[in-house]
Amino acid sequence: MSIECQGKSSWPELVGVQGETATATIERENPLVTALIVLEGSPVTPDFRCDRVRVYVNENGIVTLVPAIG
Template identity: 50%
Template sequence: MASIDNPGKSSWPELVGKNGGVAAATIIRENPNVFVEIIPPSVTMITSDYGFNRVRVFVDDCCVVTRVPTIG
């Protein structure tokens, strides 16, 4: 659910299994208040801080989304 400070969609379960670039474009189109980080499997450490305007898109070696993208 989106907050008052960040109106718009906050999670995209329908993008699991889709191309990461297509997923990023969809997220930005559906919630222009966020920025998207595509996280490849080679990235083993990421910060655990909560980003109110950040969506991380985790992809596999073929750039296919592997987790539900959510704000955070």
């Protein structure tokens, strides 16, 4: 069984930008999701959710991984 999420699902163009800018862009481009800033290396739950995008940032608040629904 595969999960089909609606709307844009990943944002590779946001790697290297400020986390706050990334979350605003993600939520504007797909209003069905909530974007959450997560410090890289922080523990997260392994569950998959179509309404969540984790935005991984470094200690300077810069996006380090491609944000994607999950």
